[in-house]
Amino acid sequence: MKIYLSYLLFITLAISSCNFSAGIKKDLKTGLSFHYKGFRTNNVFLVDSANQKLNSNKIPFNAKIGFLVYGISKFSLKNGKIFPGMSVAVEDQNGFPVVNQSPDLFANSPGFSEQEGSVLLGSIRIIPPMKAGQTYHLKTHVWDKNNASNILDAEANIIVK
Template sequence: MQQRVLLAGLLCLLSACHFSAGARKDEKTGLTLMSHGLSCQNFLLERNGLPLTDKDIRYGERITLLLENLSGFTEKDGLVYPGMQLDVKDDKGVVVSSFTDMLADVSKSGVSPEQARGLRAAYQSGPPEVVPGRSYTLSVHIWDKQGKGTLDATLPMDLRFPDTTGLHTTPQGITAIRIFMISDSGRVQQGHVPAKGHVGINFQGLKGFVADSGKVFPGGSLAVYDSTGKALFNTGDAFASQTGGFTDTQVKEGLRITVNMNPHLKGIKTIWKFRVWDKKGQGSIETEVPVILD
């Protein structure tokens, strides 16, 4: 099933651009910071783990906001109590996804001012809340639970369609509306895939499964071959642990098959063959793509 990645935490960061109190906008990314009582000296935006320096954001990519040198929190017995909320709104201002009080566990007992100087929040777009080809706004709200200080970050997201260069799909009883590859360590572009982190494929809008007691039971695998056709590895059934099956809605929202890449494979030209099949019927769908590991 399609997974959204959401992170919230306290951390130490590397310096990036400078932001002081008040309102500032980064013209390259469109990020706007508005502070009232809280201040932030530095920020960093990442796209799939790499610095984001433009407005090119594609569906399924993970966007991370890192804030450094935050100050202005009210101390109580030497501790501060930060709060954080992340919202995604559509082009009409309607909230389609919301994560409230993301630091509830961290700040329940308070943290030192030094620990609260670095905060991060991340969001990975996915169904059913957002769809490619539409515009959204990512908003991060930080507040002082012991005072009145706030800091708001907003980022416009015109979610473009992912690159599908080289994907060849053969449906046999099972069909998908959209299929694309994704990586958490960089962008998959024209068959070039980062040789690190998690890499996989998303099948969205799947249909054609035989239902059993209101559930469907897909299998899924990835087989990788070198340029000579030699098998390098096979994941086996990626959904073997899902013995209770999926709802039809979950399958339509998306199934993902991922692997953890080995950096030693860098530079190798490979053929990846993804397959999803119906454990209760005869249908299947296969996608083959040539991959160069960068």
């Protein structure tokens, strides 16, 4: 029994000492789900134009909404800065692109301090070619430009009112 507990303790310590992070979460109110690997994050939210958390996936036409990635960490530092990448896309019910923002919202960034980069926001406005009464699939992809194994993906279906 002592040997078994010793092995169990050793394996637990070995696993917990690894610098690895992964997880999956889902918001039942908005349907937003996200998963990450390498990063650590407190949460990802769908937010309105005032960066307030949404409690529904029903979005008014012409509204501005976004993915707010809160408390993200474990970026690889380069010269004391982090270099995140982030993209946001919208697809119709058939999977065809409706809105494809810049492939990297931070393409021209000179980098951020770890604190500045701990909250990331990618937003869109619900305007044509989107239409009221339709369902759309929003997704965002976050990556570490200095470590390809650090990724976060989030997605949600929205219904335009």
